[in-house]
Amino acid sequence: MTGDPAFPQVENAPSGSRRERVRKATSEEIKEIARRHLTAHGASGVSLRAVAREMGMTAPGLYRYFGSLGDLLEALQADLFAELAAAVDAAEAALPAADTDGRLLSALRAVRAWGLANRAEFALLFGPATTQTFPEDGSPASEAGRRFAATFVALFDRLIAEGRFTVPEEPEASPTLCAQLEAFARLTGFGGDRASIGAIRVMLRCWVRFYGIVCMEVFQHLAFVSDDMEALFEAELRDLARDLGVAYQAP
Amino acid sequence: MTGDPAFPQVENAPSGSRRERVRKATSEEIKEIARRHLTAHGASGVSLRAVAREMGMTAPGLYRYFGSLGDLLEALQADLFAELAAAVDAAEAALPAADTDGRLLSALRAVRAWGLANRAEFALLFGPATTQTFPEDGSPASEAGRRFAATFVALFDRLIAEGRFTVPEEPEASPTLCAQLEAFARLTGFGGDRASIGAIRVMLRCWVRFYGIVCMEVFQHLAFVSDDMEALFEAELRDLARDLGVAYQAP
DNA sequence: GTTCTTGCGTGAACGCCGTAAACAAGCAAC
DNA sequence: GTTGCTTGTTTACGGCGTTCACGCAAGAAC
Numbered sequence: 426m427t428g429d430p431a432f433p434q435v436e437n438a439p440s441g442s443r444r445e446r447v448r449k450a451t452s453e454e455i456k457e458i459a460r461r462h463l464t465a466h467g468a469s470g471v472s473l474r475a476v477a478r479e480m481g482m483t484a485p486g487l488y489r490y491f492g493s494l495g496d497l498l499e500a501l502q503a504d505l506f507a508e509l510a511a512a513v514d515a516a517e518a519a520l521p522a523a524d525t526d527g528r529l530l531s532a533l534r535a536v537r538a539w540g541l542a543n544r545a546e547f548a549l550l551f552g553p554a555t556t557q558t559f560p561e562d563g564s565p566a567s568e569a570g571r572r573f574a575a576t577f578v579a580l581f582d583r584l585i586a587e588g589r590f591t592v593p594e595e596p597e598a599s600p601t602l603c604a605q606l607e608a609f610a611r612l613t614g615f616g617g618d619r620a621s622i623g624a625i626r627v628m629l630r631c632w633v634r635f636y637g638i639v640c641m642e643v644f645q646h647l648a649f650v651s652d653d654m655e656a657l658f659e660a661e662l663r664d665l666a667r668d669l670g671v672a673y674q675a676p
Numbered sequence: 677m678t679g680d681p682a683f684p685q686v687e688n689a690p691s692g693s694r695r696e697r698v699r700k701a702t703s704e705e706i707k708e709i710a711r712r713h714l715t716a717h718g719a720s721g722v723s724l725r726a727v728a729r730e731m732g733m734t735a736p737g738l739y740r741y742f743g744s745l746g747d748l749l750e751a752l753q754a755d756l757f758a759e760l761a762a763a764v765d766a767a768e769a770a771l772p773a774a775d776t777d778g779r780l781l782s783a784l785r786a787v788r789a790w791g792l793a794n795r796a797e798f799a800l801l802f803g804p805a806t807t808q809t810f811p812e813d814g815s816p817a818s819e820a821g822r823r824f825a826a827t828f829v830a831l832f833d834r835l836i837a838e839g840r841f842t843v844p845e846e847p848e849a850s851p852t853l854c855a856q857l858e859a860f861a862r863l864t865g866f867g868g869d870r871a872s873i874g875a876i877r878v879m880l881r882c883w884v885r886f887y888g889i890v891c892m893e894v895f896q897h898l899a900f901v902s903d904d905m906e907a908l909f910e911a912e913l914r915d916l917a918r919d920l921g922v923a924y925q926a927p
Numbered sequence: 928g929t930t931c932t933t934g935c936g937t938g939a940a941c942g943c944c945g946t947a948a949a950c951a952a953g954c955a956a957c
Numbered sequence: 958g959t960t961g962c963t964t965g966t967t968t969a970c971g972g973c974g975t976t977c978a979c980g981c982a983a984g985a986a987c
Contacts, residue, residue, distance in 0.1 A: 444954080444963075467806050469720060474944060485946075486965045494945065548804035553795070553895045555718050562900075602907035609901045629908070630915065636897075637888020644804045646887075649813075650860045656853035657880070664881065695934080695984075702935095725973060736975075737936045745974065 452490045454480055456504060459497055460546075467545045468498065468558070498549070498558050499566045505546050506569035512539045513576050525587060526671045529580050530662065533635060534676060537658060540643040547643050551636070571613075578615050581628045585621075590670035592623030631665050703741050705731055707755060710748055711797075718796045719749065719809075749800065749809050750817045756797045757820035763790045764827050776838060777922045780831050781913065784886060785927060788909060791894040798894050802887070822864075829866050832879045836872075841921035843874030882916050 441449070458479050462471045473494050474484040491497040516535035520527045540547035549558065550570070560566035584590060598606075606625045609615065615625060638661045641647050642654045650657070659676070666673040692700075709730050713722045724745050725735040742748040767786035771778045791798035800809065801821070811817035835841060849857075857876045860866065866876060889912045892898050893905045901908070910927070917924040 442955095448963090469806065472944060473946090483966060484944090485948095485967085488946075489964060544804070548806075551895075551897065552804045553799035554897075555720065555799075598911065599907050602911055605902045605905075605907055612900055626911070630912065633888040633892060633912065634885050635888075636892055637884040637886075640891060641884060641887055644802075646802065646805075649863055651856045654856075656850050656856060660849065660853055660877070661881065661884065693984085699934090723973060724975090734937055735973090736938085736977090739975075740935055 448490075451480075455487060455490055455497065456501055459501055460504075463501065463545050463549065464543065468549050471498065471501075473497070495558065499560060499564065502549055502558060502560060502566040503564075503569040505543075505550055506566065506573045508546075509536065509539050509550070510569075510573040510576055512536075513573070517576075517580075525580070525583050525589075526666075527674065529584070529669075529671055530666065530674065530676075532577065532580060533662060533665075536635075537639050537642070540639055544643055551640060552644070574613060577632070578613050582615065584669055584671065585624050590624075590627060590668065592621055592627065598622060598626070627668065631669060634661065634665060699741075702731075706738060706741055706748065707752055710752055711755075714752065714796050714800065715794065719800050722749065722752075724748070746809065750811060750815065753800055753809060753811060753817040754815075754820040756794075756801055757817065757824045759797075760787065760790050760801070761820075761824040761827055763787075764824070768827075768831075776831070776834050776840075777917075778925065780835070780920075780922055781917065781925065781927075783828065783831060784913060784916075787886075788890050788893070791890055795894055802891060803895070825864060828883070829864050833866065835920055835922070836875050841875075841878060841919065843872055843878065849873060849877070878919065882920060885912065885916060 455476055458476045459471050462475060471494070473487050476497075477484040477487050487497075491500060513532045513535045516531045517528045520531055522528075540551075558566075560570065603622055606622050606629070609629065610625050615628070638658055642658065647654060647657075663673045706727055709727045710722050713726060722745070724738050727748075728735045728738050738748075742751065764783045764786045767782045768779045771782055773779075791802075809817075811821065854873055857873050857880070860880065861876050866879070889909055893909065898905060898908075914924045
């Protein structure tokens with residue numbers, strides 16, 4: 426596996442032994458085909474047999490790569506979280522690093538755009554947790570999700586650091602809520618030094634609102650209003666920006 | 677079974693011919709069993725064969741009652757919307773008619789409670805629209821959903837009538853958004869006389885926030901924060917009430 | 928009361944599916 | 958070469974949605 430058994434493996438090749446490389450390749454091919462089926466027919470349209478058939482294998486062969494159909498979906502989940510995070514990063518990177526406002530808006534719009542362009546994928550990531558797709562706590566999928574979240578946590582963190590939004594006076598926060606918010610901050614590594622409860626509360630509120638509007642649109646629960654909800658989304662984004670002390674600007 | 681066979685159709689019996697009654701009964705039994713399977717194993721755990729087996733029938737027999745598995749799920753959807761609406765109505769009815777504030781809070785809490793007590797059912801109603809469960813526009817499921825929404829529309833309507841919340845100055849509403857909001861008001865029969873664009877906007881904003889927090893909890897996307905998110909929900913509800921000019925009161 | 932009709936349920940069949948177990952071929956190392 | 962591990966196949970089991978041809982009992986018509 427590593428550097429040199431005799432010393433023939435000078436390793437200009439990508440990485441790992443030949444075995445490992447080809448294994449990785451087929452593993453990627455499986456996920457690639459499964460992704461296509463996911464896109465085309467939703468999560469329930471992904472089947473080991475169909476994937477195997479498409480790549481000229483038999484279904485049991487896939488069990489050398491994924492322990493079950495659920496495992497395959499979970500691996501897909503991890504990849505998709507990474508893909509989404511990459512899309513968000515790309516959207517951010519297009520703007521100057523100092524433009525926190527623009528970057529945040531751009532990042533949020535990127536999530537919506539990705540969700541609309543990848544409905545089934547979005548549903549797999551953010552839809553109801555079925556008996557299948559159960560990202561166990563330390564699993565790759567769970568970690569990938571955490572990394573995705575980290576992107577936004579970092580952005581919000583900068584808002585706090587820049588002292589953007591005025592934390593509202595909230596004396597009513599119950600002890601239970603405070604404890605949970607603190608747990609949230611700890612788990613996400615949010616607001617390293619200035620993690621005021623109020624700030625966390627504002628961030629979570631915004632995240633919930635954002636989740637709501639995007640899910641509604643992607644899951645098509647407001648389709649009867651209009652097929653294109655961009656205007657509503659932008660209006661929501663404007664509100665959201667105001668709450669965060671961020672200067673809204675049209676896309 | 678009915679009253680008298682001699683000149684028989686005096687109809688003290690429930691309704692319809694005997695045929696129709698027994699048909700209705702088995703139809704209900706099918707849905708009842710399917711509902712149990714839904715509760716136990718999620719939407720993907722509902723199968724015609726299993727339902728049939730449990731009621732001592734064979735699967736093809738069910739096709740006399742539902743055109744397909746998808747149709748059965750859609751019928752379930754309709755029933756579940758009705759059940760949820762009933763739960764909301766009950767929660768409302770427990771309070772005096774004049775107590776608009778209390779009724780609204782109670783109604784919203786009822787939705788959350790129902791969702792938590794019926795996760796899979798909630799997912800079927802509000803989760804991603806799969807290739808299965810596609811409530812065609814005039815379908816029973818779609819109508820049931822509309823009736824459920826109507827409950828809340830009525831409540832918000834009363835808030836407007838009572839002049840509760842001050843519509844924020846929003847000169848930025850784009851023409852597209854205005855058109856869509858008007859379409860929304862028309863389709864839901866919202867705000868008969870005083871349907872100001874701003875009011876509709878406020879209502880939709882609140883609905884989106886509510887949808888977001890409940891979905892997050894029911895779909896278990898904030899489970900890492902805590903297993904019991906009641907405190908967070910109540911905090912969100914407090915904010916929401918403030919925006920609507922509603923007096924928050926603890927449950 | 929006999930006949931006719933209609934609707935209900937079954938049995939068999941087709942083609943999917945996930946998954947397990949036994950087995951054969953290929954590659955790696957000694 | 959021999960040994961052992963990795964890969965993939967074959968075969969098999971049970972479950973699934975759905976279709977079709979068929980019996981059969983209950984209601985309608987006479």
